[in-house]
Amino acid sequence: EAEVAQSPRYKITEKSQAVAFWCDPISGHATLYWYRQILGQGPELLVQFQDESVVDDSQLPKDRFSAERLKGVDSTLKIQPAELGDSAMYLCASSFRTGLNEKLFFGSGTQLSVL
Amino acid sequence: AQSVSQHNHHVILSEAASLELGCNYSYGGTVNLFWYVQYPGQHLQLLLKYFSGDPLVKGIKGFEAEFIKSKFSFNLRKPSVQWSDTAEYFCAVIRAGGSYIPTFGRGTSLIVHP
Numbered sequence: 001e002a003e004v005a006q007s008p009r010y011k012i013t014e015k016s017q018a019v020a021f022w023c024d025p026i027s028g029h030a031t032l033y034w035y036r037q038i039l040g041q042g043p044e045l046l047v048q049f050q051d052e053s054v055v056d057d058s059q060l061p062k063d064r065f066s067a068e069r070l071k072g073v074d075s076t077l078k079i080q081p082a083e084l085g086d087s088a089m090y091l092c093a094s095s096f097r098t099g100l101n102e103k104l105f106f107g108s109g110t111q112l113s114v115l
Numbered sequence: 116a117q118s119v120s121q122h123n124h125h126v127i128l129s130e131a132a133s134l135e136l137g138c139n140y141s142y143g144g145t146v147n148l149f150w151y152v153q154y155p156g157q158h159l160q161l162l163l164k165y166f167s168g169d170p171l172v173k174g175i176k177g178f179e180a181e182f183i184k185s186k187f188s189f190n191l192r193k194p195s196v197q198w199s200d201t202a203e204y205f206c207a208v209i210r211a212g213g214s215y216i217p218t219f220g221r222g223t224s225l226i227v228h229p
């Protein structure tokens with residue numbers, strides 16, 4: 001079965017540094033999501049893309065976080081500068097389209113540790 | 116704002132015991148409901164889903180869930196758990212009429228002792 005690819009798998013950085021995460025969704029999936037999962041909690045949406053357009057980024061801390069999906073395929077999530085509270089698992093998910101009946105396919109995530 | 120509540124945060128069972136994990140949501144309109152599972156070291160994957168029709172939904176690995184609209188609930192059940200069911204279980208809801216963004220509960224950690 002096709003998978004959502006994410007890299008790196010782990011990232012350790014010092015606070016105030018910049019970090020970037022990459023996601024390649026399943027081929028043909030128009031909708032892409034970035035979620036953040038803090039230990040012991042469920043995934044929380046950061047940003048949703050439909051093709052190359054942002055659909056919802058209301059929960060994205062825009063003073064330090066940015067996300068792009070320039071060609072409507074792969075996506076990059078950036079944090080600059082990183083803060084201690086950003087330590088979490090960053091999950092990318094994709095679906096064929098946006099809608100009620102769509103299930104999400106998740107990548108393995110990027111575990112970020114900010115020191 | 117829509118929320119998804121999973122009241123059981125940690126569940127520990129012995130093999131062959133029955134399982135029921137609670138999930139409640141706060142939105143009163145049309146919703147689609149999902150249970151996702153994350154086995155140790157693996158990515159989140161779909162366990163089962165409810166869209167419409169029969170409120171009793173059967174998923175993979177012997178799991179089932181019942182949608183009770185009057186109680187805003189979608190509880191996950193399995194009659195007899197196995198050690199391999201040890202995982203994190205997440206309930207998720209998609210609300211109709213919005214941006215169709217899946218909202219997740221905080222998850223339930225299930226440990227099954229052999």
